[in-house]
Amino acid sequence: MYPKINDVLYIQLDTGDEKEANIVYKSRISDMDDESMYMEVPLQEGTGRLKRLFIGDELSAYFLTEGGVKNYFNSYVLSHHEDVIRLVRIKKPEPDQITKVQRRSFLRVQAELEVAVTAKDGTQFLTKSEDVGGGGISFYVNPEQRIKEGSVLHCWILVPYKNGSVEHVPFEGEVVRIKELPTNRSIAMLKFKQIVDMERQKLIRYCFERQFDFRNR
Template identity: 25%
Template sequence: MAVRPSVGTPVRIKLSAQDSSFYKTRVADVDDRFLYIDVPVNPLTGRELEVRVDHDLLVEYAASGSEVYRYTAQMLGIAYIPTPAVRLSGPEGTRDLERIQRREFFRISIDTSVQLVRQDDGLTYHAQSLDISGGGLAVKSREAVDYRPDDIVKATLTLPYTGDTLNATCRIVRVEVDDASQERVVSMAFEDIKERERQQVVRYTFMRQRSLKR
């Protein structure tokens, strides 16, 4: 049985299952047939998702304290409730609704210094973190970054507030230039991380979410 998200639930939107980038939004309203979300925004570029009627999107949302779901939704246009919201087909009746790992879902902003060392040649950068989740992290740098997708790097950082040190082997997913700030944004997925350290990251994201909701 499909589990509907409630109003205010964070939602992550992908253009396809293979797409590593995503858009962030929240549930604006929900009824028996449709899901209404605020216009999704790319957290790295600040760009809004282009609404294309009848196009499919991959929707990921938390339905309860322990369950996160994913399904393919169809964009059905803009609704006004009263502010603009994207109307999507709801999870009820979909054939591909699936439960996913919660630790891969929540990504929270983080502000700390990160050292990156490329495995092949030791090329080192010091960057500033952007966000982190149980599945990876993103950093920014004003320097030109000579990393490429699929490069393997060691990332070292200290989680704010907790003081926990993280040493993880990561795979570069993409390197982009932010049009507004002209900073290089490096997105990475954890390739090899101790489970104890991953759980430290997960606890950190939950702690930060609770504090932001207050």
């Protein structure tokens, strides 16, 4: 069941920042077509402050149906649309993607990309990612590369696009988990601690391209 025109959307953004992720914004659905929903620029509850959204921003939203039932879905910003008022165009979910359970998570895709890592003690190494997403990455670690949970690392990742262009995306990440592998290697799972929005959008764009490839195989 889809929301109706003029229904209120309650929105939380997936930014990788816990404080930001807990802020609830309200918007209203202005229009819909087969592929998209058009909503008003969201307002922060309590303050009435407008929230500027960028293309590629991911969000968790819900709308209420009869009896106050919350219907959740995940989406992302496709574009901005100038009408009588400024609207934000977001991806319309498939019917089976609207659930009674909130699933807040960034899109992640498996990908072996080159990652350069610098630890605070000066340790530097090159490795490959295991997966990447808008909220963090995972990469392979050898035994001699002493990375611990809680470590803050300065990194960049090499991101290739389908059109042949390549981007270097710098970020600072915190190791939230180390997963041991049978091969004596391990996987370090990082969440982004500091990343410029423009750089995050580059990763999200790559993830969307990869997801599209997976769906069309």
